[in-house]
Amino acid sequence: MSEILLQALTTRDIDWLAQIGKHQQVPVGVVLSSLQSGEIYIVLDGKVQLTTQGGQNSILGSAFAALESQPLDMELAELGEGELIGETLLFNHHSPPFKIISLEPVKLLCVSYQLLKQRLEEDWAFAARFYRAIALLLLNRMETLVQKLLLKKRLQIKPLQNVPLLLSQLRDSDVDWLAQQGQVQGFAPGDVLIKAGQRPDSLHILLQGKLGVSVSPERRSLSRAFAALEAKGVEETSLDSEFVRLEPGEMSGEMTIVDDRLATTTTRALEPVLVLTISRQQLLLKLQQDVGFAARFYRVVAMLLSARFQGLVDRLGYGRGNYQVGSSLATEVNYENELDLAELDQLTLGAARFEWMLKRLQLNKKGA
Template sequence: MYKPVFSTQLIRNNVSITGHAGDVMAEVLLRELSNADIDWMINAGHRETIESDRILVELCKQPDEIHLLLDGTLAIVIPPADQVSGKLSDLSIGDCGHYEVMQLSSGEIVGELSLFNLCLMPAVAKAISPSLVLSIPRQQLVEKLEQDISFSSRFYRMIALMLSERLRRLLEMPGQIQATTEQAMKEVLFVFSEFRDSDVDWLVAAGEVKTLSAGSILLQTGKPVDALHIVLDGLLQISAPEGKYNPLTLCFECAEKNAKFEKPIATLSKGEVSGAVSFLDFRPHPTTVRAINNSLVLSIPRQVLSMRLQQDISFASRFYRVLAIQIANSLQAVMNQLGCSQTIYTQHQEMDMNVEYDDELDLDSLHQVSQGAARFNWMLKRLGIV
């Protein structure tokens, strides 16, 4: 029989990790969505009671439904890197047992990444206690997001907030995250295909191009974010404090002194956005971002951008979708360092036709990348950079 469960504690590799209170995401959802949005979700979906160990999102498979957790507890589980070979889809559920990295409570949504044109995260979402979910057909939700701009702006903002909270939770345990090298991840220019030419025009007019010399800091752990930054050229490194830390002391400490207590966890390259997490939730920035080499960023002041988002609901819908995609990319990168390494093709490597590479692109994705790159390059020309 179903009984409400509100536990937020999990054990991973014999390390106790305490999650945030279960009411946080429920409050975010109720704050961000309107009564009409909630009524639509109720009418489109169906409530279902699920038992412990029920899989809601399978490993590397696109779900047919998006699930909103009304009560109970789910877990996000990823396979360990040393157990991955060949196609990730060949992994059994049992391979994931030792890498439960996060618990989700009421108000969380799973299957949301299938709404974006992203490689599916090599992870499983399953119930770890009797739970109550509202399941909405994915295709029906996609059509609603395409047809109702007001709904999509609120929904994508809510998803971006949810993903940013998950990213913050992962960044609170840097000891579990492998350090990265100063190598650029693949450029994510495809997100610019989400924008219209008028959006790019506005970004160019509202933003300011800033030059960062190698080693200079763009954002510092613990400090507030007063602008959103788009990387135009160069390579930036993201690092997180190791162990417990006081954001206030870090904020008022010399950044160079803090550097020796931080671990590099990811990089940012062309087209990526820096400062998105704190822009959304108004909390101090959870990481330090510094230039690895001479770099250029386009900085859009928070107040100017916030005003635009309030005035133009269509722009807001596209902008929050882009932020959700960017944060999802960062979340995937960190989760891959926790457990499952993706099977990625590298230059000069002989391609195995029997292996499904995670960075392979279908024709639709190739078109999106091409369109995004063209729009990004056009923005660079407008800024006089190329």
């Protein structure tokens, strides 16, 4: 099992997963689908390949692929021992914009979604460790994919459409604690909140305005060096590739809480913004002392990374297609902006909590 799972989970956690799981041997070339089986897989041996869906449900997507002489199914990453497959099932029931195919004979541990979901709801300590492990795995996938493909195509992930879902996962007392411990700060356009290569010391919750998240290409060429020399007096953003825009309700700097690593991206204000800043030390202490809060917080981070990862893959695969008003619905198609009743309830709850946070901080959408 990978170091991430071994380090994030306890021996009892791993023993429990082994006890409820069942082993399955998968031959080469099989497409794995956790949605159909109702199971989440842990790769015990062998490798699987993650590829885009290729826009099979999008005529425009197929056209763009043809214009760029690119196959519909683009290789994204190889997942090996210790990787989780089907973790999106824990956050939504929509088919992800990618598929997973076995590259060689693979041995899987198949864990029942229902049993895992029950354990996550009943055992907060286990939930905190498991969601943190998912967040770490997704972070590694994101960083690999951004450097491997995104910079070449210079694409941007669309803003999340379901930001209120994040706050719906927290309790009123959690939101109150964040508002009480945090400090409202304002930033002007171009101000840097988090700089790549440095260790963030705070978590930022965006209250108003928009933030841009960018990544710089690896310094591996003379052209990059000369570009940097010529950029004296020119804004640093000219050398960066922005791939995410954050909307009010989203977080920045969350990964410094999940893992003590240097930032790989730069976050800057795109317009006048207000953020709620909570120090890393305060938040880490809270996570240690309040296991229920830890479970909910790490779930939010895992949901956020999962949504961003799916958004990135969706862009690389030319999209699954949005439902347009007036169009007929295809029952076999999963539309990107489709919501079920449960999600609508969560959106309403999350939006109400965000509004309450703004009032608690004596802010409103028009300004401080």
